Amino acid sequence: MSIITLAVSGYRSLRSLILPLENLTVVTGANGTGKSSLYRNLRLLAEVSQGRCIASLAAEGGLRSTMWAGKSNYSSTMRRGVSPIQGNVGDSPVSLRLGFASDDYGYAIDLGLPIPDRTMFGHDPVIKAEAVWVGEYLSRRNTIASRAGSSVMVQGEDGRLRTTISDMAPFESMMMRAADPTNAMELLLLRDRMRAWRFYDHFRIDQDAPARHPRIGTRTIALSSDGSDLAAAIQTIREIGDGPAFDRAIEDAFPGSQILVDIRDGFFSIAMQQQGLSRPLTASELSDGTLRYVLLAAALHTPRPPSLMILNEPESSLHPSLLEPLAQMIANASRASQVIIVSHASSLTESLTKQGATSLGLQKEEGETIVPDIEIPPWKWPQR
Incomplete structure (x- = not known):
C-alpha cells in the first residue's frame, strides 16, 4: 500500500x-x-x-x-x-x-x-x-x-x-x-x-563496475543496488516479466538499439547492438550514461514490483536527451509501485510533473x- x-x-x-x-512523488x-x-x-x-x-x-x-x-x-x-x-x-x-x-x-x-x-x-x-x-x-x-x-x-x-x-x-x-x-x-x-x-542510489558505472563484467547468473526478480546482476535481471524480465516494455524503453532512448544477453559457462553478460555498428558493444565499451540508463531500465521493469521504490538522483551521468524517456519509464513503474524520486534536475522534474507526479520543492x-x-x-x- x-x-x-x-x-x-x-x-x-x-x-x-x-x-x-502520492504514488509518484519527486523531491527536488x-x-x-x-x-x-x-x-x-x-x-x-x-x-x-x-x-x-x-x-x-x-x-x-x-x-x-x-x-x-x-x-x-x-x-x-x-x-x-x-x-x-x-x-x-x-x-x-x-x-x-x-x-x-x-x-x-x-x-x-x-x-x-x-x-x-x-x-x-x-x-x-x-x-x-x-x-x-x-x-x-x-x-x-x-x-x-x-x-x-x-x-x-x-x-x-x-x-x-x-x-x-x-x-x-x-x-x-x-x-x-x-x-x-x-x-x-x-x-x-x-x-x-x-x-x-527498494533503494537505488548512484549505480556503479566506472570501468571496474560489476555490471561491466560477466557474472554468474541466477533468476533475478530485483536488480541489486550495485547493478552486479544486470544481465541476469534483464533475462529474468524477458522470461517472466514484460520484456517488450523493457525493449521499448531502450528503443525510446537509443533508436535502433537493443540489449543482448549472452551466457557462457554460467556467466551472464550484456552487449548493446546499435544502429550503424557492425558488431555489438560489450558492457565494458558502453558510455557511463548509457550503462546507467540500462541499469535504471532493469530496475524499473522488475517483474515483481515492490510496494515502494526510491531512486536518488537517477539523472546523474545521463545526457539531457535521456531524461524524457527516463521520466516515461518512471511513470510507467508508478502504476505498479509507489515511486519516490530525489532529484535536482529541473528538466526531469518537469517531465515527471507532466506525467502526473507531485513535486515537493525543498x-x-x-x-x-x-x-x-x-x-x-x-x-x-x-x-x-
Whole structure:
C-alpha cells in the first residue's frame, strides 16, 4: 500500500518535516536543502525492519552527529502557525523521530541517547518509543502495538492492549522481536513490507563496475543496488516479466538499439547492438550514461514490483536527451509501485510533473528544511 505521510523530526536540517506523498512523488531543491537527508531517513526506516538502524546511525558518528543543530526552540512552520508546536531540541530530550502512514498501517520510532556511564556503546542511540497503528495518524483508539522503554504492548482479539514483552533491550526494535504470526500479525506484515522497499542510489558505472563484467547468473526478480546482476535481471524480465516494455524503453532512448544477453559457462553478460555498428558493444565499451540508463531500465521493469521504490538522483551521468524517456519509464513503474524520486534536475522534474507526479520543492529557512505551500497532514508522535 502507498505511503501517504512521511514524518521526520530532529535529523540534520530536518527539524520537523511532515510531508504528504502520492504514488509518484519527486523531491527536488537546490544543493544543501535536505534532499539527501530525506532519502537517508527513508533508508533508516527500512533499516529498522532489518535490525540495522542502530548500527547505521552509530556508523554516522552517533545520534549527536546527526541531530538538528539549530538554535531556536520551535521550527519555522510552528512559528508561522502552519504546524502544531512540539518541541524537539533545546531544553527537550535529544530525539530523532521517524515515521510514516500508509493507506492501512502507520509506524513511528523515537530514538534518543543512552544513559551516560552505563555502557561502552556510547555512539549507539537507544529506542525510546515505537508505535504501529491503523489509519492516517496515531491515536489512542487506533494503536495496535506500542513500545515504551522495555515494554511492548500488542492489541489482543478483544481490542485491548496487553504487555507481551517486558524486557526489550534498548537497541531492539519491536518490529524485530515482537512481530510474530500468532500475537502480532500486523507487525509481521508491516515489517515484511518495509523490508521489500527498494533503494537505488548512484549505480556503479566506472570501468571496474560489476555490471561491466560477466557474472554468474541466477533468476533475478530485483536488480541489486550495485547493478552486479544486470544481465541476469534483464533475462529474468524477458522470461517472466514484460520484456517488450523493457525493449521499448531502450528503443525510446537509443533508436535502433537493443540489449543482448549472452551466457557462457554460467556467466551472464550484456552487449548493446546499435544502429550503424557492425558488431555489438560489450558492457565494458558502453558510455557511463548509457550503462546507467540500462541499469535504471532493469530496475524499473522488475517483474515483481515492490510496494515502494526510491531512486536518488537517477539523472546523474545521463545526457539531457535521456531524461524524457527516463521520466516515461518512471511513470510507467508508478502504476505498479509507489515511486519516490530525489532529484535536482529541473528538466526531469518537469517531465515527471507532466506525467502526473507531485513535486515537493525543498527550501532552507534559517538552516531548517521546509516545503512551502503544502497542506501538512495530521500527525502525532508516540509518547516516551
